[in-house]
């Protein structure tokens with residue numbers, strides 16, 4: 150369900166970070182040049198969200214399929230992510246932004262996990278605005294994970310499958326704490 154606010158400003162904007170490669174290719178540059186500029190735009194998006202008063206931004210940054218890209222590109226993307234966290238965590242703390250990650254966290258490189266954990270921890274009391282990064286994200290994996298967690302409750306008698314509806318099920322998704330994107 151969309152959750153646009155009464156002033157017409159969306160509550161939750163989801164952005165698929167797509168087209169970086171094509172953007173760079175058109176300029177005769179390597180794909181990583183496009184990704185680097187994509188990351189620069191994240192700061193602009195956060196600034197604009199602050200001006201407009203959009204409380205939730207979700208960036209679909211890295212899908213489970215993206216591991217199939219050339220190893221050099223994957224390494225470059227992970228380095229850009231670390232660079233982003235190094236640079237932006239203090240701004241997020243200052244700006245009241247809470248960082249979350251959705252996706253298979255444990256499947257990310259250990260050095261990325263630890264930087265993410267630090268940023269998540271440093272911003273966990275913020276509540277003005279929310280930045281969610283979808284990393285190692287896949288809707289199939291999300292569904293299976295949710296079904297497994299629900300099935301465990303059903304098995305122990307804490308949930309009744311006959312009573313299951315979407316609202317309840319959505320509590321088991323990665324996005325349980327977030328309003329639906331507009």
Ligand code: FPP
Nearest residue numbers: 166167168169170171184210226229230233
């Ligand atoms: C798609 O562009 C973009 C990606 C697969 C990666 C985006 C992720 C980052 C830049 C990592 C850092 C993330 C954050 C949030 C700081 P594409 O190469 O598929 O473009 P194309 O469709 O033009 O080929």
